[in-house]
Amino acid sequence: MISAGPRSAWPLLLGALLGWGASVTLLVEKFKSLTETNYKPMCTIDATISCTTVMEAKSASMFGFPNPIIGVIGFSVFVTIGVLLVVGISLPRWFFGGMWLGLLVGIAAIGWLVWDATFEIHALCPWCMVVWAVTPAMFAIVTGLLFGRSRGLLQILVEWRWTLIAIYYAIIILTVYIQFQSYWNSKL
Numbered sequence: 001m002i003s004a005g006p007r008s009a010w011p012l013l014l015g016a017l018l019g020w021g022a023s024v025t026l027l028v029e030k031f032k033s034l035t036e037t038n039y040k041p042m043c044t045i046d047a048t049i050s051c052t053t054v055m056e057a058k059s060a061s062m063f064g065f066p067n068p069i070i071g072v073i074g075f076s077v078f079v080t081i082g083v084l085l086v087v088g089i090s091l092p093r094w095f096f097g098g099m100w101l102g103l104l105v106g107i108a109a110i111g112w113l114v115w116d117a118t119f120e121i122h123a124l125c126p127w128c129m130v131v132w133a134v135t136p137a138m139f140a141i142v143t144g145l146l147f148g149r150s151r152g153l154l155q156i157l158v159e160w161r162w163t164l165i166a167i168y169y170a171i172i173i174l175t176v177y178i179q180f181q182s183y184w185n186s187k188l
Contacts, residue, residue: 001090001091001092001093002090002091002092002093002095002096002145002146003085003088003089003090003091004085004145006086008085008141008144008145009082009085009086010082010086011137011141012078012081012082012085012138012141012142013079013082013083013085013086014082015078015082015134015135015137015138015141016075016078016079016081016082016134016138017075017079017082018130018133018134019071019074019075019078019130019131019134019135019138020071020072020075020076020078020079021130022071022127022128022130022131022134023068023070023071023072023074023075023127023131024068024072025043025127026051026055026066026067026068026071026125026127026128027066027068027069027071027072029041029042029043029051029055029127030055030060030066030068033052033055040052041055043125043126043127047123048122048123048124048180048183049123049124049125049126050123050124050125051125051126051127051128053121053122053123054117054121054123054124054125054128055125057116057117057120057121059112059113059116059117059120059121062109067113071131074102074106077102078099078138081099093146096142096145096146097146099142099146100139100142100143100146103135103138103139103142104139106135106139107135107136107139107168110131110132110135110136113128113132114132114172114175114176118175118176118179118180119179122179124176124180132172133169136165136168136169137165139165140161140162140164140165143157143158143161144158144161
């Protein structure tokens with residue numbers, strides 16, 4: 001059984017709540033855009049910061065339905081788990097393994113979606129970027145909880161997990177900045 005102290009449980013819950021809120025907002029915006037003629041989502045600011053452009057892309061429905069449905073379901077599970085951990089309930093090790101695998105798949109999907117938004121769609125969705133931000137941090141927390149007592153190479157990865165996550169963030173931020181450099185410079 002693994003339990004999480006407040007330093008892990010609360011950030012995990014906060015990340016899950018932020019991801020869930022962003023996913024719900026995206027899903028509501030998607031449904032409104034499908035049901036209301038000429039609806040403009042609140043996160044569509046211009047051609048570059050545009051939920052509309054991202055929502056209309058093929059990659060916004062990887063499995064034939066809007067991606068935010070995956071986020072609403074997945075983050076709901078993590079909110080529930082976060083609440084359990086905050087109140088001090090221990091969960092089986094295999095449960096944390098499942099969480100870890102789910103977050104790993106999430107990070108892989110986010111990497112592909114970041115690439116697609118940046119280089120194929122040429123637009124950014126602010127709510128998507130919230131999900132891009134919280135998922136790797138949640139992965140680092142769960143990695144620490146699951147593998148914190150490991151030895152050898154795994155221990156080195158656990159010790160360096162926040163550095164690796166910072167590098168992941170830096171790569172995404174740098175890629176987005178470089179790809180949209182003329183846009184950012186026009187706003188200064």
